[in-house]
Amino acid sequence: MAEIVSNKKVGAYHHIVFAVGELAKFAKPGNFVAIAVGGESSSMVLRRAFAIYRAFDRGTNGGLLEIVVAPHGAGSTWLTNQSVGFKVDLIAPLGTAFGIPTEPIRALLVGGGYGSAPLFGLSEVLKNRGCRVDMVLGASTAMKIYAPLDGKRSVSSLTITTEDGTTGITGKVTDVLPGIIETNQIDIIYSCGPMGMLEAINQIATDLGVVHQCAVEESMACGIGVCMTCVLPIRGEDGEIRMLRSCIDGPVVDGSSVIWNSKRQIPEGTWGAN
């Protein structure tokens, strides 16, 4: 159980902080948490998964995990309505983390909507490794850009795009990526956001020969690898396409290994396809 120590509305989202004890020290950028919603006699039987925004290891008593929640369904709305002091049933950290380079390279972090959340913790880790970090955040409208002040300080440049033009450049993140990649001679892209956005970013990364790590989003039931619902087709090093679980083989995957645009169909040639 993890106690809520802070719950604040930020634009269209809620920033929630949990006291998690020593769990915090195991959390890496890209990992996620799975939270039971609705209380003891809830009719919502499945946990909700949220990317970890930041983790602070302060020893056994003081470890903190922070998430950013968009209240768009009954479960996430319930969570955003809980008060400080309430204890939630939380499992963490789960899933794969972003790979951190050993060399001080030039990284571009791209986030869509609340998908920006895990990128700020990542940016701090990268900066501590001597990397240059540029960031691009996009959303449909200004209220849906999640870019806290202290997060902004951890990056060398921040570009914001909104589709309605309420803040930053009017358009999508992919409109500005090629220019930034070229100007700043980007070596690696890290991304998090809706699948359509990740696919578009991956196309640009492929065209320009940049490595791309992305945190994917598939609907999940268990978060621990037993239910087989959150799968997506990924090409392995042996060339074989397999339906892998985004909860344990992801959420962070190599963008070039994903067979994109495969919602509602199994790609031809997938292992075991009939």
Next chain:
Amino acid sequence: MFNFRTSLGQAEFENPIFTASGCAGSGKELAQFFDLTELGAVVTKSIMLKARSGRATPRMAETPSGMLNSIGLQGPGIDLFLEKDISWLRDQGARIVVSIAGESVEDYAVLARKLRAVQGISALEVNISCPNVENRGQVFACQPATARAAIEAVRRNIGGELPIIAKLTPDVTSIVEIAEEVVAAGADALALINTVLGMVIDTNTMRPKLAGKTGGLSGPAIRPVAVRAIYQVHEALPNVKILGMGGVASGRDAFELILAGASAVSVGTATFGNPTAVIKIKEELQTQLIAHGFDSLREAVGYAHRKDGNQ
């Protein structure tokens, strides 16, 4: 001293709480949370002859007190499964019930032959009722004749003492009729119930939410269906042991299935919400049984059927 032991066919188990097939991965995922030897048995995912990708995504939709899934039996196929998963489970000292599924009667026969000589298996669950296949005609448990043919194929080929547990669907007019048929064909015990066929339509996209359109409904929403099916079958076939399942989320729920006639209880969807649900349910069940004055699990099996004049 409370006696928690139970049996299905000739197989004996230390306690009656099992995982449900398709809800425990390969066992490794849950072993991070507890020791698998704590379970009555690990029931594996239903394994098929060949590797299978399963169905396209979305494969899951949450529903009130339940969920729909259309995994479509994703798995590595029997050979890789025996080489990797079974040997690992055996090394853990877990009791193993292997679940198998076929696309044809011949598939069941071949699967049974491949499992015949495998050491360390306590029983075979023959899944003849997976709803996530392209053709409803492939659900063997929907017709007495096809249900019988699949179980006979396993019986003829399995040999020895390995008990056969036939897994049935409640999506039939008379589950008792199907149960009688598979028992006559050689099933030693019955697994009741598989998921219930359902559908969710997304009112934003205005089409079925699942890529496979239909899915299997599980979770507490189907528990009364499970209780009914177990009760009816136990009444008709009181000597045939039942592995009950369907929306068990607490010791109280497991107790309810046992009162209806289950000798053991599988936990599925509850594990998705809570990885240690099986352990919690096992402990709560024992507490419930003792609180109701039972000295053993066996005394409680089918207790709701008693005729003692105080109804």
